[in-house]
Amino acid sequence: MATYKIVHYINQFFAGIGGEEKADIMPEVREGVVGPGTALAKALGEEYEIVATVICGDNYFGENLDTATDTIVEMVKKYEPDVFVAGPAFNAGRYGVACGTICKAVEERLGIPVLTAEYEENPGVDMFRKDVIIVKTGDSAATIRKALPVMTSLIKKMATGEEIYGPDIEGYHERGIRVNYFAEERASERAIQMLTKKMKGEEFETDLPMPKFDRVEPAAPIKDIQHAKLAVVTSGGIVPTGNPDHIESSNATKYGVYSIEGMDAMSPKDFTTIHGGYDRQFVMENPNLVVPLDVLREMEKDGEFGELVNYFCTTTGTGTATGSAAKFGNEIGKRLVEDHVDGVILVST
Numbered sequence: 001m002a003t004y005k006i007v008h009y010i011n012q013f014f015a016g017i018g019g020e021e022k023a024d025i026m027p028e029v030r031e032g033v034v035g036p037g038t039a040l041a042k043a044l045g046e047e048y049e050i051v052a053t054v055i056c057g058d059n060y061f062g063e064n065l066d067t068a069t070d071t072i073v074e075m076v077k078k079y080e081p082d083v084f085v086a087g088p089a090f091n092a093g094r095y096g097v098a099c100g101t102i103c104k105a106v107e108e109r110l111g112i113p114v115l116t117a118e119y120e121e122n123p124g125v126d127m128f129r130k131d132v133i134i135v136k137t138g139d140s141a142a143t144i145r146k147a148l149p150v151m152t153s154l155i156k157k158m159a160t161g162e163e164i165y166g167p168d169i170e171g172y173h174e175r176g177i178r179v180n181y182f183a184e185e186r187a188s189e190r191a192i193q194m195l196t197k198k199m200k201g202e203e204f205e206t207d208l209p210m211p212k213f214d215r216v217e218p219a220a221p222i223k224d225i226q227h228a229k230l231a232v233v234t235s236g237g238i239v240p241t242g243n244p245d246h247i248e249s250s251n252a253t254k255y256g257v258y259s260i261e262g263m264d265a266m267s268p269k270d271f272t273t274i275h276g277g278y279d280r281q282f283v284m285e286n287p288n289l290v291v292p293l294d295v296l297r298e299m300e301k302d303g304e305f306g307e308l309v310n311y312f313c314t315t316t317g318t319g320t321a322t323g324s325a326a327k328f329g330n331e332i333g334k335r336l337v338e339d340h341v342d343g344v345i346l347v348s349t
Contacts, residue, residue, distance in 0.1 A: 002046065002047055002048055002049030003047045003048070004047060004048045004049070004082040004083070004159040004160075005048075005049055005051045005079060005080070005081045005082050006040075006041075006044070006048055006049065006050045006051065006081055006082070006083050006084070006085055006155065007050070007051060007052050007053075007054065007075075007076050007079050007081040007084050007085070008033075008034075008037045008040065008050050008052070008053045008054070008085050008086075009053070009054045009055075009056075009072070009084070009085070009086040009087070009098075009099065009102055010034065010035055010036065010037070010053060010054075010055055010086075010087070011023075011055070011056065011057065011058050011061075011089075011092075011094075011095045011098065012025050012055060012056070012057045012058065013058075013092075013095075014035040014036055015034050015035050015053070015055040016034075016035055017055070020059075022057060023057040023058045023059035023060070023094075024057050024059045024060045024063075025055070025056065025057035025060060026056070026057070026060055026068075026071075027054060027055070027056040027060075027061075027068055027071045027072050027075065028054075028055050028056075029052055029053070029054050029055070029075045029078075030052065030053050030055065031051070031052055032050065032051070032052070032053065033050045033053065034053040034055065035053075036088070036141075036144065037050045037053055039144065039148060040085070040148065040151065040152070043148045043149070043151075043152045044152050044155060044156070048155070048156070048159070051079050051081065052075075052079050052081075054072055054075050054076065056068055056072065056098065058092075058094035058095050058098060059094070059246050061094070061098040061101075062094050062097070062098070062246070062248045062251070062253070063246060063248070063249075065101065065250075065251075068098075069101060069102060069105050072102055072105075073102075073105050073106055073109055073110065076106055076110065076112070077110055081112060082112070082113070082158075082159045083112065083113050083114070083115065083155050083158045083159050084102075084103065084106045084107075084110075084112050084113070084114045084115070085114070085115050085116070085151070085155060086098075086099035086100075086102055086103050086114070086115070086116040087099045087116045087117050087118065088116070088117035088118065088135070088137050088141075088144060088147055088151070089116065089117070089118045089119075089122060089124060089137075090117075090118065090119050090122070090137050090138065090139060090140055090141055090143070091118075091119040091121060091122050091139040091140065092122070093122060093123050093124070093253035093254075093324060094248075094253045095124075096116075096118045096119075096122035096123060096124030096125070097123055097124045097127060097251045097253060098124075099116040099118065099124060100116060100118075100124040100125075100127055100128030100131070100132060100134070101128070101251075103115070103116050103128065103131075103132040104128060104131045104132055107131075107132060113158035113159070114132050114133075115132070115133055115135065115151065115154055115155060115158065116128075116132060116133075116134050116135070117134060117135035117136070117137045117147050117150075117151055118134050118135075118137060118173075119136075119137050119138060119139045120136065120173065121139070121323050121327075122323070123251070123253060123320070123321030123323050123324040124321070125173055125321075125323070126321040126322055126323055127251065127319065127321050129173050129174065129175050129176070130175055130176055130177075133154060133164070133172045133175070134172055134173045135147055135150050135151050135154065135171060135172050135173075136150070136171055136172060136173055150170070150171035150172070153170070153171075154170060154171075154172070174209075187207070190207060194206065194207075214326070222342055222343045225304070225305050225306075225343075226303060226304070226305060226306060227306040228305050228306045228342040228343055229306055229307050229308075229309060229339075229340060229341050229342050229343075230296075230305055230306075230307070230308055230309065230341065230342065230343050230344070230345060231308070231309040231311075231312070231313070231336055231339075231341045231343075231344050231345070232291055232292075232293075232296070232308075232312040232313075232344075232345050232347060233312065233313045233314070233332060233344050233345070233346050233347070234290055234291055234312065234313070234314050234315075234346070234347040234348075235314075235315055235316060235317035235320075235347075235348060235349070236273060236275055236283070236290035236291070236314070236316075236317075236347060236348065236349040237249065237273045237274045237275030237276075237290075237314065237315070237316040238266070238271055238272070238273050238283070238287050238290050238291050238312070238314050239256055239258070239271065239272065239273070239274055239314060240258055240270060240271060240272075241269070241270060241271065241272050243272075243274050244256075247274060247314070247315060247316060248274075248316060249274045249275060249276035249316060249318070250276040250277065250316060250318040250319040250320070251318075251319045251320060251321070252315045252316045252317075252318075252320045252324060253324055254315070255313060255314060255315035255328045255331075255332065256313070256314050256315070257311050257312075257313050257314075257332075257335070258311060258312060258314065259310060259311050260291075260293055260308075260310060260311060260312055261310035261311070263293060263297075264293070264294065264297045265288055265293050265294040265297070266286075266287035266288045266291050266293045266294070267287075268284060268285055268286065268287060271287040271291075272284050272287065273287065273290065274316065275316045275317075275318065275349065276316065276318050277316070277317065277318035277319075277349070278349050283349075290347055290349060291312055291314075291347060292345075292347070293312075296308050296345075306342075309336075309339060309341055313332045313335075315328055317348070317349075
């Protein structure tokens with residue numbers, strides 16, 4: 001009989017249930033190993049047993065965040081595992097966010113060690129790296145063989161209470177957590193050595209890595225506004241009624257592009273907001289408060305600018321990872337350039 005028990009979480013795709021057409025399945029639990037858990041169980045060895053696998057559709061989880069989390073935590077609690085493992089999610093954004101959300105909840109509510117694994121550009125990494133240990137993976141399931149040894153090593157350390165070392169040693173994403181230790185050389189000597197290596201152009205490792213931020217050059221001003229083609233982009237969550245693309249109310253992993261051709265205003269019958277970060281009642285009554293189509297049409301008729309492109313781009317900003325936002329921006333920007341748009345009105349809330 002195995003000494004340590006594991007509960008594993010996977011989505012509908014890795015459970016072999018289906019793809020997008022099955023992404024709305026509710027949480028369910030199956031006894032034993034399912035899908036990628038087979039390889040994980042084999043790598044862990046006989047002392048470790050995956051006693052249950054929890055499965056949930058990515059869309060269901062994203063659209064029912066609190067309910068799904070509560071349900072899954074109760075499922076995990078029933079088995080009293082020594083470690084809870086989610087994924088790997090690789091570069092699947094919704095899956096990665098779900099893995100991070102559940103891991104954080106299981107650790108906080110049940111006090112059980114947790115582990116997940118994701119690619120560096122997965123939005124789940126930025127959102128949850130400070131909360132849980134996230135093993136580094138490649139961008140696809142083809143890289144699972146490289147991730148498994150790292151995952152199994154950390155699972156065993158968590159189960160036995162062995163000390164877990166820094167991210168560079170163990171193979172997980174940087175968490176921004178500082179730990180005191182006794183170095184062989186004092187700081188002044190290390191600083192001189194680093195400075196000398198830097199002056200020589202040699203590789204060196206800093207004691208204090210600084211965060212890296214993108215620096216984007218501001219676009220040149222529009223030269224002739226009266227002949228300019230403009231577009232509206234918003235993070236205010238305005239979508240057609242019914243939210244056909246299932247954009248999340250927070251932690252968005254997608255954006256939408258919707259037609260406004262032939263419209264003089266945003267009708268509350270046709271458009272609503274699914275944003276989870278502000279009081280939506282006024283915007284639901286008048287979507288023009290976020291996508292100001294009514295005013296823009298008046299300005300267009302008055303010749304204050306050339307023309308308005310016949311669509312708007314939208315997502316939600318609450319909790320959305322910077323990696324996802326950068327991806328949205330690149331894709332939207334490419335489209336706008338192809339459509340010869342001269343300027344963008346970026347509407348916040």
